[in-house]
Amino acid sequence: MLVKSITSLAALSGMAAAAARPIRASIPTNVDGAKYNKPDAGPPGEWFAGDASLPISKIASAVTKMTKTPKDATYILSNDNHNKATIHSDWANLSKGAAYAFVADMDVDCDGIDSHCKGNDDGQGDTNFGALAAYEVPYVVIPDKFQSEHQNELAGNNLVAVICNGKLYYGVFGDTDGDSPQEIGEASWLLANTCFPGQGLNGGKGHTDADVTYIFFTGDDSVLPDSAIGKNYLTNFQALKSLGDKLMKDLVSRVNL
DSSP states (O other): OOOHHHHHHOOOOHHHHHHSSSSOOOOOOOOOOHHHHHHTTTOGGGGBBOOTTTEEEEEEEEHTTTOOOOOOOOEESSOOOOEEEEEEOOOTSSSSSSSEEEEEEEEEESTTTTTTTTTTTOOOOOOOTTTOOOTOOOOOEEEEHHHHTTTTTTSSSSSSEEEEEEEEEEEEEEEEOSSOOOBBBBBEHHHHHHSSSOOOOOOTTOEEEEEEEEEOOSSGGGGGOOBBBBOOOOOHHHHHHHHHHHHHHHHHHTTTO
């Protein structure tokens, strides 16, 4: 009887502990993007964050040690900061997880349907592959000249991994920079403010330190399907996260990090 009582108490204790633990919210697969298209109430970062098991500090460190440079790879950070960043191709020919990578700052892009965001004096109503919502879609920008040179590998809506402020987030390659001169290091309002909350980033104020790692995955297998992203909104965040985790784990495995 004593053994049974102890067993029963242990079982009840375990059930109580399980009930007390918070239930992890599932990542949505069918988002009404318009409901989240707000400058201060966009999708939460947990929906597009990378797996906690990935060695992000090792990945970021590896990018800083890259040496191979493809054609048309070096660009200024901004018109106010003529320091330059170079895109590297050390990982471009991997059998799985192939990618271009670089380290830069993070300006805010509001092209698309949110082109009139705060501080955005030169916004355009379209992005390269639609008219994305900068408040709702975590998208990343690359210089137009580089994309034109490598468009077979970067066809649009490719998965992009971004390491910023000690965290890993996923986005899509959604736009190019066609300024003269062209600039590097730019992401949507949502992604920039998720990376650096509290800095008040907007279309006229970016994160100026060149401490952000960008990894642009290449090839057809890296493209988010049309069922997950439309002309304006990202609707399936689970698809984004699953693809991102898969590609990052492939990359980590291939380069032995």
